[in-house]
Amino acid sequence: MPQPQLSRETLLPRLAAHVLEHGLGGASLRPLARAAGTSDRMLIYHFGNKETLITELLGYIAGLYAGALDAALGSDRPATRQDCLARILAEGSKPAMQAFLVLWWDIVAGAARGVPGYREAAQEMMTRQLAWLEGQMPADDPDPAGGARYLMTLIEGALMLGAVGHDDTAQQGLLASGLASP
Amino acid sequence: MPQPQLSRETLLPRLAAHVLEHGLGGASLRPLARAAGTSDRMLIYHFGNKETLITELLGYIAGLYAGALDAALGSDRPATRQDCLARILAEGSKPAMQAFLVLWWDIVAGAARGVPGYREAAQEMMTRQLAWLEGQMPADDPDPAGGARYLMTLIEGALMLGAVGHDDTAQQGLLASGLASP
DNA sequence: AGGGCTATGTAGCGAACGCTACAAGAGGAA
């Protein structure tokens, strides 16, 4: 009997790719297994049950997200908060980030409803993004910590408005904040 | 045979109450029917299929939300943007709004993924909230339209951060924006 | 060599899913 030596570590990347494409809502064992080249039977064997599978998967995806942020970290800092915001919005509109974004709202919904594992993953991703953002603040910023949290709040609001088709509202809001130019 | 004369109109309020409590993710016909005092058979009879049921339900909930906003409309306008923001955040933290908020992230997730009906409902709710917010802007505000969109972006960002356990981040962000006081 | 232990395949369980076929009661129309 062949032993492709499947483990959680080798499984998680392919599972992550599947949920990034198809979302968490319809993530049931058999499609997940097919995407990972194994069977539902083996997913249960390796993870115990579906809930821990999802929890570990969310943790893994949070790690992926952290890696993507690190990769996006430029060596030169922006000169102003305006530049900073512009860079981040450019980063978030990259196609590679779109799949993350769509999945992100699944995670937020789960976190808001209290589904086990979701809040932890969401919190970790936001904490990581906040740290990244603080590192991206202008060197001469009078209040990098507060400024990063301010930008963060604006960015997340803009992303949400964009997700529901209110991109224009967000754009005009950022304009009125004085942190974006037309 | 008794005819309790059930129609879409009499059904929708009870269906809405159910999804406000249990969310849209697990909203399947039989539990929905039980909550509405009927059977899955009759839900299909009245709505045709589940997709149109959900679509109509989302529209109805958008109407509920609009009504809640109207009810929250005070006759006196706030004097400053700061007051305005404070009032809105107070409004959003009312217990009656919590169920809406949890459901809201379900809707956002569906809208982001392109599930039929979700984007329309989300857009309608945001449009309505934006109009309400514009009406709440200070009478002497130099740019009510832009200011409302700016506040909107901040508020939605703060709500999202709150949903994932980053309330403190949002609070410090609002503080750094100069629109909130400690 | 033999006995565990780990990893896997096959088959299937009971439940829930969206939806449908069929019959039947109630009320109006002819």
Add this chain to the structure above:
DNA sequence: TTCCTCTTGTAGCGTTCGCTACATAGCCCT
């Protein structure tokens, strides 16, 4: 009265769900 339409109940279809029972092939240890 007789028929026809609207509304409802009962039963069940085929599918998918998470999960399990059981068998078995390879590996390591003694």
